[in-house]
Amino acid sequence: MSTEQTTHAQAAPSAEAMIRIRGLAKGYGAERVLEALDMELDAGHCLAVLGPSGSGKTTLLRLLAGEEEPDTGRMEVDGMDLTGLSPERRGVVMLGQEALLFPHLDVFENLAFGLRMQSDHRGPWTLLKRWAGQYWRQTRQRWSGNKTPDLYRGLDPEESALRHRVQRMLEALDLLPHAHKSPSALSGGQRQRVAFGRALLIRPKVLLLDEPFASLDAQTRREMQELYRKLSSAEATTSLLVTHDLREALVLGDRFARLREGRLLHYPDRAAFAADPYSGVAEEQAFWRDALSPGKAANPAHRTNGPAHQDPDQSGPGAEPS
Amino acid sequence: MQKQKKHAGLGWSLVGSLLVLPLLGLVYVSVVEQWRFPALFGDARFTLRHWQAFWNNGNGLRGGLGLSLLLSGSVALSAATAGFWMAGRVARHPQRRFLLGLAYFPYLVAPVILGVLWQHWWVRFGWSGTFGGVFLAQWLFVFPYAVLFFAGFWNDRFRKLLFQARSLGAYRRKLWLGVVLPMGLPWLAVGLFQCFLLSWFEYGMTQLIGVGKVPTLTIRTVLFVQEANPHGAAVAGLLMALPPLVLLGLNRSVFLRRVGGSGASAIPTDEPHAGPR
Amino acid sequence: MMQIRRMRRLDPWLLLYVAVLVLPLLFGLGYSLAYSFGMIGLLSEGFSLGAWQRLFEGDAADAFLYTLALTFWSLVLALVFAYAASWAMLIRPGAGRLYPWLFVPLTLAPVVAAFAVFAWLNPAGLLSRLTFALGVHDGVQDFPRLVQDAGSIGILVVHTLLVGPVLAIVFRQQANAERMPALRKTARSLGASDAVVFFRVFVPAIWRRSGAFVLLYGVYLFGTYEVPLLLGRSQPRVLTVYITDQMTRFDLGNLPLAHAAASAYALAVMILLLRLLTRWNRRLLQP
Numbered sequence: 001m002s003t004e005q006t007t008h009a010q011a012a013p014s015a016e017a018m019i020r021i022r023g024l025a026k027g028y029g030a031e032r033v034l035e036a037l038d039m040e041l042d043a044g045h046c047l048a049v050l051g052p053s054g055s056g057k058t059t060l061l062r063l064l065a066g067e068e069e070p071d072t073g074r075m076e077v078d079g080m081d082l083t084g085l086s087p088e089r090r091g092v093v094m095l096g097q098e099a100l101l102f103p104h105l106d107v108f109e110n111l112a113f114g115l116r117m118q119s120d121h122r123g124p125w126t127l128l129k130r131w132a133g134q135y136w137r138q139t140r141q142r143w144s145g146n147k148t149p150d151l152y153r154g155l156d157p158e159e160s161a162l163r164h165r166v167q168r169m170l171e172a173l174d175l176l177p178h179a180h181k182s183p184s185a186l187s188g189g190q191r192q193r194v195a196f197g198r199a200l201l202i203r204p205k206v207l208l209l210d211e212p213f214a215s216l217d218a219q220t221r222r223e224m225q226e227l228y229r230k231l232s233s234a235e236a237t238t239s240l241l242v243t244h245d246l247r248e249a250l251v252l253g254d255r256f257a258r259l260r261e262g263r264l265l266h267y268p269d270r271a272a273f274a275a276d277p278y279s280g281v282a283e284e285q286a287f288w289r290d291a292l293s294p295g296k297a298a299n300p301a302h303r304t305n306g307p308a309h310q311d312p313d314q315s316g317p318g319a320e321p322s
Numbered sequence: 323m324q325k326q327k328k329h330a331g332l333g334w335s336l337v338g339s340l341l342v343l344p345l346l347g348l349v350y351v352s353v354v355e356q357w358r359f360p361a362l363f364g365d366a367r368f369t370l371r372h373w374q375a376f377w378n379n380g381n382g383l384r385g386g387l388g389l390s391l392l393l394s395g396s397v398a399l400s401a402a403t404a405g406f407w408m409a410g411r412v413a414r415h416p417q418r419r420f421l422l423g424l425a426y427f428p429y430l431v432a433p434v435i436l437g438v439l440w441q442h443w444w445v446r447f448g449w450s451g452t453f454g455g456v457f458l459a460q461w462l463f464v465f466p467y468a469v470l471f472f473a474g475f476w477n478d479r480f481r482k483l484l485f486q487a488r489s490l491g492a493y494r495r496k497l498w499l500g501v502v503l504p505m506g507l508p509w510l511a512v513g514l515f516q517c518f519l520l521s522w523f524e525y526g527m528t529q530l531i532g533v534g535k536v537p538t539l540t541i542r543t544v545l546f547v548q549e550a551n552p553h554g555a556a557v558a559g560l561l562m563a564l565p566p567l568v569l570l571g572l573n574r575s576v577f578l579r580r581v582g583g584s585g586a587s588a589i590p591t592d593e594p595h596a597g598p599r
Numbered sequence: 600m601m602q603i604r605r606m607r608r609l610d611p612w613l614l615l616y617v618a619v620l621v622l623p624l625l626f627g628l629g630y631s632l633a634y635s636f637g638m639i640g641l642l643s644e645g646f647s648l649g650a651w652q653r654l655f656e657g658d659a660a661d662a663f664l665y666t667l668a669l670t671f672w673s674l675v676l677a678l679v680f681a682y683a684a685s686w687a688m689l690i691r692p693g694a695g696r697l698y699p700w701l702f703v704p705l706t707l708a709p710v711v712a713a714f715a716v717f718a719w720l721n722p723a724g725l726l727s728r729l730t731f732a733l734g735v736h737d738g739v740q741d742f743p744r745l746v747q748d749a750g751s752i753g754i755l756v757v758h759t760l761l762v763g764p765v766l767a768i769v770f771r772q773q774a775n776a777e778r779m780p781a782l783r784k785t786a787r788s789l790g791a792s793d794a795v796v797f798f799r800v801f802v803p804a805i806w807r808r809s810g811a812f813v814l815l816y817g818v819y820l821f822g823t824y825e826v827p828l829l830l831g832r833s834q835p836r837v838l839t840v841y842i843t844d845q846m847t848r849f850d851l852g853n854l855p856l857a858h859a860a861a862s863a864y865a866l867a868v869m870i871l872l873l874r875l876l877t878r879w880n881r882r883l884l885q886p
Contacts, residue, residue, distance in 0.1 A: 338700025432822025439627025
C-alpha cells in the first residue's frame with residue numbers, strides 16, 4: 001500500500017460525512033494517546049479500525065461517545081459540533097464486550113428503554129406505575145408459565161406503537177420467547193443481542209462498537225456478526241468498529257483504517273487493506289494454504305507470530321503506510 | 323447416612339443457639355421479680371409488671387423509645403439519602419479514592435471521643451443538651467458511614483450502566499427515575515436500616531452531648547444498670563433489640579452489604595457494613 | 600482549531616462534603632490540642648507540656664496499655680471464633696445450620712450485649728444460679744468473678760460475641776468467593792491434610808481478602824466505650840472511659856490531661872487509619 005493512497009483517502013472531504021474529526025488530541029498525564037487525529041466517515045458506512053493494544057482505539061470511541069473530553073480538536077456528528085455536548089444529546093451509542101443491560105428491567109423493557117427515554121414526557125408517577133406493572137407481569141407470567149403474554153391489551157396508541165416496534169425487534173433478534181425474562185437468565189450471546197437491539201431501535205446517528213463480540217465463543221460470534229450486518233444494513237447505521245479480529249473487521253467493515261502513534265491511517269478500499277501486510281490478510285491466507293496443503297501439518301506456533309499481533313514497527317519497511 | 327447428616331445439623335443448630343443466650347437472659351430478667359440468689363425458676367416470681375411499667379411510661383421508657391425512634395429515624399433518613407446522593411457525586415470524581423478515604427476518619431474515631439472533642443463547641447453554640455445538638459453530632463458520623471456504604475452501589479459497573487443509559491437518551495430526571503432509583507432502592511433500604519442502627523445503638527456521644535437531657539433508650543438502659551434495676555434494663559435492652567430482630571426475621575440481607583439481585587457491587591462478596599459498629 | 604480543553608470546575612457540593620467531614624474534626628481536635636497545651640481553658644497559664652508529660656506516666660499510660668492489650672486479645676478471640684466457625688461451615692456436614700444464628704448478636708447494641716452478659720456472668724447471675732442448682736458450687740462467694748474482674752473476661756466475652764459472628768459471616772462469604780470447597784478438594788488430592796489446608800490455604804486466602812476489614816474492627820475495638828464502662832473495673836480503665844472520667848470530674852485541673860488523651864487517641868486512630876488506607880487502598884477505597 002502506498003503512502004499517496006493513504007493520505008489521499010484521509011484528505012478527501014465529503015459533503016455528507018456523518019462523522020468529521022479534526023485535530024483530535026488526548027493524553028493522560030505525560031502520555032499522549034491521540035495526536036492530531038483526523039477522520040471522516042460517510043453515513044451508512046462501517047469503519048473498521050485496527051491497531052495494537054494501547055494505540056488509543058477505545059479512547060477515540062470514548063471521546064466520541066462523550067465519556068471523556070478531548071484535550072484539543074473538534075468532533076462533529078451529522079454536522080453537529082460535539083464540543084461540550086452531553087452524551088444524551090449526541091445520538092451516539094457505544095457497545096462494548098459487556099452487554100450492560102439494566103438488571104431491574106426484563107428483556108422487553110431493556111429493548112424499549114431508549115425509545116421510552118426519547119418519547120416519554122410523563123412524570124414519575126407513570127414511570128412508577130410502569131415499573132410496578134412490569135413486576136406484576138413478570139410475577140403473573142411466573143405463576144402461569146405463559147411465555148408470550150398479550151403485550152397490547154388496553155394501551156394508548158403511543159405505547160402500542162412502541163410495543164410493536166420492540167416486538168418486531170424481538171422477532172428479528174429471535175428473542176421473542178425471552179421477552180419477559182430477566183437479563184441474568186440469558187446467555188452471553190442473547191444479552192449481546194438485546195444490547196444491539198436496544199441501540200438500533202433508537203436509530204442512533206452513530207454506533208460505536210468496541211470489540212463487541214470478543215467475549216463470545218467462535219460460533220456465537222459468527223452468528224452475531226451476521227445478525228449485526230443484516231440489521232445495521234437494514235437500518236443504514238453508521239458505525240465505527242474497533243477490533244483485533246481480522247475476520248470481524250472484514251465481515252462488518254466497508255471502510256478500513258489503522259491507528260498508529262495517535263493518528264488514523266485510512267485505507268482507500270478493501271483491496272488496499274488486504275494488501276497491507278499489517279492487516280494480516282496475506283498472513284492468514286498463507287497459513288491456510290500451508291495448513292491445508294497435502295502432507296503438511298499446521299503448526300499453531302506459526303499463527304501466534306502473525307502480523308496482526310506484531311508491533312507494526314517490526315512489519316518491515318514495505319508494510320508501512322505513513 | 324441421611325439420618326446422621328440430620329443429626330449433625332441439629333447439633334450445629336444447638337451450638338448456634340448458644341448465641342441467643344444473651345437475649346434469652348434478658349427475656350428472663352424482664353419477667354421476674356424478687357430475684358434473690360439463688361432463685362431461678364421455682365422461687366422466682368414471674369410477672370409482667372416491668373413491661374406494664376414500660377407501657378404506662380411509669381419509668382420513662384415509653385418516652386425513651388419514642389425519642390430514640392424519632393432521633394434514629396430522622397438521623398438515618400437524612401444521612402442515608404444525603405449519603406446516597408453524595409456517594410454518587412464522589413464516585414464520579416477523578417479523586418474519588420481520596421474523597422472516600424476522608425469519610426473513614428469521622429466514622430472510625432470512637433463517637434464518645436468525638437463527643438469529647440466537640441463538647442466545647444456544642445456548649446458554645448447552645449446545642450448541648452438539645453435534641454438538635456444530639457441529632458447533628460450523630461449525623462456527623464452516620465453520614466460518612468452512609469457515603470462509604472453507598473460507594474459500593476456507585477461502582478465502576480454501575481457508572482458504565484449509567485453512561486449507557488445516557489447515551490440511549492436518558493437525561494438527568496429520567497436517569498434517576500428510570501435507572502438510579504429502581505436499582506438503588508434495595509440499597510437505600512439496607513443503608514437506611516444500617517444508619518438507623520448506628521444511631522439506635524449509640525451511647526457515649528449521646529450521653530456527652532445530650533448531658534442527660536436527651537434520654538434515649540441506651541441512656542435509659544445504663545441509668546437502670548446504675549440504679550441497680552436489672553429488670554428495667556432488661557426491658558429497655560429488649561426494646562432496643564426489637565427493631566433489628568424484626569428485620570432479621572423478615573430478611574437477613576439487611577445486615578449484609580450487598581443486596582441480592584441488584585447486580586451492582588464492587589466487592590464480589592457480601593460484607594456486613596462498610597466497617598465496624 | 601478550537602481549543603476545548605476546559606478547567607474542571609470545583610463542585611460546591613463536594614466542597615461542602617469535604618467541609619462536613621474535615622472541619623468538625625479539625626475544630627474539635629484544634630480546641631482539644633490548644634487546651635492540652637494550656638493555651639486556653641479556665642485555669643490556663645500559657646503554653647505548657649505538663650498535660651502531655653502526664654500522659655506518659657501513671658493512670659494515663661496504664662489506660663493506654665490496657666486498651667491496647669484488650670484490643671489485641673479481643674481481636675484474637677474474635678478471629679479464632681470466626682476462623683473456627685467459617686472453617687467448620689466449610690468442612691463439617693450440617694454446620695451450615697450455624698449460619699443463621701450468627702446474625703442474632705448483630706441485633707444487640709454494645710450496651711445491651713454488655714448488660715446481657717452481666718446478667719449471665721455476675722456472681723449472682725443466671726449462670727451462677729444454674730450451676731448452683733446443679734450443685735457445682737456452694738453460693739455466690741464460690742462463683743468465680745467473671746465480670747468487673749482482673750482478667751477482663753466479661754469484656755472479652757462481649758467483644759467476641761459482637762465481633763466474632765460478624766467476622767465469621769464475612770469469612771464464610773469470602774470462602775465461597777474464593778471457591779474454597781474446590782480449593783480444599785484440590786489440595787486434598789495433592790496430598791494435603793485438612794490441617795495443612797486450614798493453615799496454608801484457608802487462613803491466608805481469607806486474610807488476603809478480609810484483612811482490611813478485620814483491622815478496621817481493630818480500630819473500632821480500640822475505641823470501645825460502653826462495654827468496658829459496664830463490665831470493666833475502675834482500675835485500669837480503657838482509654839475512652841479514662842478520658843470521659845477526667846472530663847466529668849469536678850477537678851478542673853484534670854481537663855488538660857483529658858484533652859491531651861483525647862487528642863492523642865484521635866491522632867493515633869487517624870495515623871493508623873492513614874496507614875490502613877494506603878496499605879489496603881484497593882480493598883477499602885474501590886467504589
